Amino acid sequence: MEADLGFGAQSRAIFAQAPFESRGRLCPEPESPTRTPFQRDRDRIIHSSAFRRLKHKTQVFVYHEGDHFRTRLTHTIEVSQIARSLARALRLDEDLAECLALAHDLGHTPFGHEGEDVMHECMAPYGGFDHNAQSLRVVTSLEQRYAEFDGLNLAWETLEGLVKHNGPLLSQEGAPLGKFKDSELPFAIRAYAEKQDLLLDTWPSAEAQAAAIADDIAYDAHDLDDGLRAGLFAIEEMRDVRYLASILDEVDSKYPGLEESRRIHEIVRRSITRMVEDVIAEA
Template sequence: MSVGMAAPRAAYACDPDQSRGRLHAEPPSRTRSPFRRDCDRVIHSTAFRRLKHKTQVFVFHEGDHFRTRLTHSLEVAQIARALARQLGVDEDLTETLALAHDLGHPPFGHAGERALDACLENHGGFDHNAQALRVVTQLEHRYPQFDGLNLTWESLEGIVKHNGPLSDRDGRPARRYHDQGIPPDIASYVAGHDLELWSFASLEAQIAAVADDIAYNAHDIDDGLRAGLFVIDDLRDIPLTAGMIAQIRQRYPSLDEVRLGAELVRELISYLIEAVVSETRRRLEATKPASAADVRQQQQSLVAFDSAATAAEAAIKSFLYEHMYRHARVMRIMGDAEDIVCELFARYRRTPRDLPPEWAAFEGHVGEGDRARRIGDFIAGMTDRFAMVEHARLFDSTPDLR
């Protein structure tokens, strides 16, 4: 089948009519599938709106044209839906997971995550996937009957496991959690609502994960060029982008650098999508899963780049790490951002009355670990802007982060 054609619904797709349901039973919608309702609930959530002022790489006020967590999530969803359409799986579930994948990120991107992880070191640490689960099961307060969004089992599974299993069949932490253990918030939740941490997630969740990789690799190149951290000619160090740049210049000899960069990003996204579709179809043909349950029983992810694209993607990541994420300007700003988060955390621990009343109300009713976690929840929910305003309210000097 051509990559440009939509595939018919596949046997291995998650079927909304066969969903494992919600933790809290609700009447079905007359007009929307369970997965469409999940997607709508994510879009209407407070946590989703806050993503518009949360850092992707650049702090929100550095420029109106840089990605935020919100625009990144929308771009991931667009790529994920394109992949889902080609592979014949449920587009609504795929979109839900693409839009929800960053709900647990704190202000200031990975700098904020590192800072909160250090602040909560003695209380289970901080993990943005665990925080996303916490957001959709506890912290959103929009419904009279329950906390959270009461998403379907399939959506919760995908939020937690889109990057692969968290444990083996015997419950021992695996993969990225092998050394530090499964985050306490995930472990405590699955004790009462089993998300089968030992298995792979649905094909829809795997698609959302690879769409995230495609989006941030391509769009971080775009943002890095716009920020002047590197120039087009620097990308000739990567064989894939060097070839694309040469072909674009051959087709458009007088093209300016801005349009050349935009064309490069488009071609890169198309190349990576096609590589995922072809490799995933190859793996599906080899394993022949007859249901979504069969997908979960596999020993590897079925959604993946082919070998050439895997090597190209690794080269892009390496380039961006050196030229963007570790750039002196970015490192300086992110170092200041970590200080803001750590100082806010320490201040709220020392002076709980500085918290808003609804967040300070737990004082005297919970243990030290729960108190620290609640402070972590408050900070994790902040936008970059609100964190800076709070810091300026509580401290004599706040870094400008420019």
């Protein structure tokens, strides 16, 4: 089947996730004759209600302040593009990386991280709120579209990468790690782990790690873009950051007198390119 669909198994890196070696789904389903498991997951995510709702969720600026500021939806699309670029260069499974990029903010609140902080405070008596845990709830329970199951019934690798894209959540001894080290894992994650073991004490796939890095690259560059266009700081102030100063010098040297909107775009696109190429070189 893999050869018939042209997925190029011979060109994959040895650490890439092979689509037809998936651990499967919580509710077993027949394989698709035309799509890999991760391609099916991508399509389910894109057609979900939660994905459509991202268009009204804040990235940094609320969406009605201007058509050119990013929302969670436009941010998500940009992350997926960068994730695919990284996956292609590193010979990973592009579809799995794209899945994880498209799903990574499904559980995020409106009003950016400020909204998450307020939700966490409101939910403190019940264990708090975490947008990654909420994303898991969305794709395993809250989406109620299919006749045979709640959620999207995504492949194990997609769920694992969604929950652990920032690294293991538990130590080998079972103690919470990272931001949960002084508390406990969110209820949604603990409850789902009773149904399906996502190996919370291990690192996720290389595809999940690529999606996480793509998220960092996207918001670093595009928050800079939105901040410049909103007038929160001036282009010349970027010279205080050596990395950005070198890009600014490069743009001004090649395009002296360039109008500001194009100047901003040239700075941002070069910033993304440098970060992507650096990841590839260091991998």
